[in-house]
Amino acid sequence: MNPTTLFEKIWRAHEVVAQTADTPAVLYIDLHLTHEVTSPQAYSMLRERGLPVRRKDRTLATMDHSTPTDADQLFGRIPIKLESAAQQVSQLEKNCAEFGVELFAVGSPHRGIVHVIGPELGATQPGKTIVCGDSHTSTHGAFGALAFGIGTTEVGHVLATQCLLQRKPKTLAVNVEGALPAGVTAKDLVLAIIRQLGVSGGTGSVIEYRGSTIRGLSMDERMTVCNMSIEAGARAGLVAPDETTFAYLKGRPRAPQGADWEAAVARWRTLVTDEGATFDREIHIDATTLRPMITYGTHPGMSVAIDEAIPSDGDAVYQKALSYMGLTAGQSMLGQPVQYVFLGSCTNGRLSDLAAAAHLLKGRRVAAGVNFLVVPGSDAIKREAEALGLDRIFKDAGADWREAGCSMCLGMNGDTVTKGAYCVSTSNRNFEGRQGVGSRTLLASPATAVAAAIAGHVADARQLS
């Protein structure tokens, strides 16, 4: 057989019907993750057509986007402030009950951000096709799964048929070699990749992240990288599974157990791009030259190294972005005052992110005038962090320790940044108004977020430790 890419192997294994000139492929979906925001209209479609959810055993639901992070509201001790959010949550409960879909509702120990809980449960596995009505589904590609975001009509397609109509995308290899310098994280790496590719550089493609740097990343770090594939326009990002992947999955509740485990690992080991296989396009990145990154503009491609000046060559759109951000070309980001810091999201809301942040924060205080929100990616992460005493470190420093959810990543649940205020955020999008009307988002790593929280302005975390 000809040498094939990892992507090609997964794709072929899921072709129910191959594509032709006239028709797209019918692609089988192994795991369908759903949440409250992008599913209601899909359930309405099922109802209108009198259809059941075809494979309930391959469908999971959680609530994360519009759920409050305030414990009293979340657990119903006081009503949810945002009525529309409350309605959406109750609609999901109704839909899941009516159609028999497993739901991790409030109170479930497994509830959390959809892209955090899939891996945590071991439901995300190498070689699977995974979709969700959410663009950051690319996160699951860290396990060597073909995972991508879909719209609500397609959510309906998968609920009804467990399949999607898809044209085969192109392949793009992002090769990263060398050791990351001290103080440079996976978040900095992916911001640098997006800067190089541009925000539409990956359009039409599935990325495979390759090279010694990627092999050396933990699963949490690989998820951070794959998570932001969509910010370069790519619907999916993949990392070939290896010992790191297997070690992470072993013993997780939904991972194969016993004899099945050995068989699964043997199968997963074949999920690599063969020697000699070709990609439609390749780029190369030298990790040894990277520095901590921070964004200054209104899309994730507008980033600089923390000690680099904001570029001054730009067109009218560029000027408009800078004026929205209240920043000037030529200025350094260091010293830029901030009013909010957000640590969380499906990009950087996992235990290792919280631990790294707490490690830097320990014994220090959040600067006066800074609102530092810490939101674990899932309920399980919150419990683990509390068992490790991380919550104490955050609280003692003056940070706000919250319940799990998407929170200030998109501000749908009422956790928002006020108009004109700056927020150093560990999330993935710095679009205009993303964190609230008029909000100004500076995307960065958990370390850079903590450095800003302590200083009250953008600071270089490498000078902290």
Place this chain on the structure above:
Amino acid sequence: MEPIRMIRSRTVVIASTNIDTDQLMPARFLTTTTREGLGQHLFADWRYDAAGQPIPSFVLNQPQAKGCQILVAGRNIGCGSSREHAPWGLYDYGFRAVVSTEIADIFRNNSLKNGLVPVVVDEATHAWLLENPGAEISIDLESRVLRLPDGREVTFPMESFARYCLLNGVDETGYLLSQIPAIEAYEQRIGA
């Protein structure tokens, strides 16, 4: 779905590059559980001030935008979130086509499923359209041709099955349901 063959209309131009779906439909409007009525929130943060009043300088608030069915946008429209609320909003507002040099993947897919035709054109055609807002153009889906007012014709790419569905008002859900026997056979083969 209504079959679509030809869209003939004046254009509205929003030249910004990378118009993400958060701009098309800010997150606070995603709490709806239906598809209807989202047109009023389209571009909400560019269209209305803090008091909810229309901002006169924004093109959708100007009289010439009324009735226009074709949006000409800067490069890479629809990037970001997968929210189908973005094309629902555009359609509900009255748009039937979006023209740009690049259209983000998920947004393009979502648009096709909702009778909103994504049209990718070359740089030169795009530049002309950006410079001539309000131009009366036509988009012929049958021949995949965009016609400029001076009669110039520009072909645009369109995935064949999506085009077939739009032209014939075929809904993809129905087509997928007709594949159930093949899906069952597949499940048996892999033991799923």
